[in-house]
Amino acid sequence: MDKKATLSLNDGRTLDFPVLPGTIGPDVVDIRTLYGKAGVFTYDPGFLSTASCSSAITYIDGDAGVLLYRGYPIEQLAQHCNFLEVCYLLLYGELPDRKQKDDFVSMVIHHTMVHEQLARLYQGFRRDAHPMAVMVGVVGALSAFYHDALDINNPEHRSISAFRLVAKMPTIVAMSYKYSIGQPFVYPRNDLSYTANFMRMMFAVPAEEYKVNAVLVKALDRIFILHADHEQNASTSTVRLAGSSGANPFACIAAGIACLWGPAHGGANEACLQMLEEIGDVAQVGKFVNRAKDKNDPFKLMGFGHRVYKNHDPRAKLMRETCHEVLNELGLHNDRLFKLAIALEKIALEDDYFVSKKLYPNVDFYSGIVQRALGIPTSMFTCIFALARTVGWIAQWNEMISDPEYKIGRPRQLYQGAARREVVPIDKR
Ligand code: SDX
Numbered sequence: 001m002d003k004k005a006t007l008s009l010n011d012g013r014t015l016d017f018p019v020l021p022g023t024i025g026p027d028v029v030d031i032r033t034l035y036g037k038a039g040v041f042t043y044d045p046g047f048l049s050t051a052s053c054s055s056a057i058t059y060i061d062g063d064a065g066v067l068l069y070r071g072y073p074i075e076q077l078a079q080h081c082n083f084l085e086v087c088y089l090l091l092y093g094e095l096p097d098r099k100q101k102d103d104f105v106s107m108v109i110h111h112t113m114v115h116e117q118l119a120r121l122y123q124g125f126r127r128d129a130h131p132m133a134v135m136v137g138v139v140g141a142l143s144a145f146y147h148d149a150l151d152i153n154n155p156e157h158r159s160i161s162a163f164r165l166v167a168k169m170p171t172i173v174a175m176s177y178k179y180s181i182g183q184p185f186v187y188p189r190n191d192l193s194y195t196a197n198f199m200r201m202m203f204a205v206p207a208e209e210y211k212v213n214a215v216l217v218k219a220l221d222r223i224f225i226l227h228a229d230h231e232q233n234a235s236t237s238t239v240r241l242a243g244s245s246g247a248n249p250f251a252c253i254a255a256g257i258a259c260l261w262g263p264a265h266g267g268a269n270e271a272c273l274q275m276l277e278e279i280g281d282v283a284q285v286g287k288f289v290n291r292a293k294d295k296n297d298p299f300k301l302m303g304f305g306h307r308v309y310k311n312h313d314p315r316a317k318l319m320r321e322t323c324h325e326v327l328n329e330l331g332l333h334n335d336r337l338f339k340l341a342i343a344l345e346k347i348a349l350e351d352d353y354f355v356s357k358k359l360y361p362n363v364d365f366y367s368g369i370v371q372r373a374l375g376i377p378t379s380m381f382t383c384i385f386a387l388a389r390t391v392g393w394i395a396q397w398n399e400m401i402s403d404p405e406y407k408i409g410r411p412r413q414l415y416q417g418a419a420r421r422e423v424v425p426i427d428k429r
Helices: 034-038 074-080 083-092 098-109 116-124 131-145 155-181 194-203 214-227 234-243 249-260 268-279 282-293 314-329 336-349 352-356 363-373 378-401
Strands: 004-008 014-020 058-061 066-069
Touching (some): 014 034, 066 074, 066 083, 074 314, 083 194, 083 214, 083 378, 131 155, 155 194, 214 314, 234 378, 268 336, 282 336, 336 352, 336 363, 363 378
Antiparallel strands (some): 004 014
């Protein structure tokens, strides 16, 4: 029997709304007809109880600390797959077989170069511009270079744009870094894996051959997997909302990058490392934990808490393992900040404030330490997040555009401004 929810209004009317079941997870009350029937809106700033869409891509159970990409647990994907396999899974819904993977990898690898004129675009930025500012500008400008496949209603065009974005993001991110340090851009190489290619574009210099370290490449590849998608988070919702107007995919991804930049979202890994540097020493941890608990102090423990996870973020556990591997590989197992992070995590998880509010380390807590150990500067952390999340944004955008029922997103409001009043001419005010 179809489930329903009944709303009783104070004028005595009762209205029934269908309840739609998910494959797993919470049901939803379909209230699309509410305003037409009752003349009232729902009110949910921050969307704490609102499902903005239906999706088959990523599932999160915040209470159980579960994250599934197309039904596969993140722990298993991190162990058995590499990032391009996960890209294939997110884009097409199934893991590739050997031939499908080889064809996909070849297509991506052969689209990693950017238009040579795009390199001149960087010259317009100050060298000390934040790399995320450069990313927003350059990715937004891609539609000026790739206007040959922007018919979003053409599945072939959407596929070409998806390949271009997944393939070119590492090149664009590496160019943003090279530009900021005054080194020459490094062209991609087709004989390297996706992630090895990225590390070479980031760290190679013309003066010497770049040596690929397989352990570090695997660690960064896993970081990409952990950041690839995450349901309807703020930046993904931004991409969907921008896409719902029919904007081209490059403009939508640029909007997602802009949203991700915020310290409450993707900017948290950069903010977390800055926080650890500010804490400086294990002896200072208690002082900062107390500040985080003080309502009158805006300070929050960066890398802690999550809108959905009210248990351990499964990505944080995998990130901590990756941290161990990288620091051991580099002989940095006594890394000061890593030891500080371990101490901070232990103290916070034993503190009633964090336990009662179910605040656990999230994906951003350890990712900064790993990236710093890999030689990636703090200012580039969110760019790395954007690089990895691009495939998730594209998969979610494509899912929306492919849905024949999709409409432009246009929320309403609770108006609490002035009622109608007459303008008084300035001489009489
Ligand atoms: C990401 O949505 C996603 O999926 C995002 C993401 C993804 O993959 O896309 O997972 C990536 O953005 C991870 C989150 C990174 N952000 C941070 O680490 C910044 C620090 N965290 C907080 O800003 C906060 O926890 C949020 C923004 C992550 C979540 O905010 P919510 O859900 O709006 O919760 P809230 O701010 O209302 O917090 C609930 C309570 C509050 O206390 P009360 O008002 O109830 O008394 O917990 C407190 C908050 O003050 N709190 C914290 C805290 N986080 C929440 N107190 C101290 N330190 C913190 N970090």
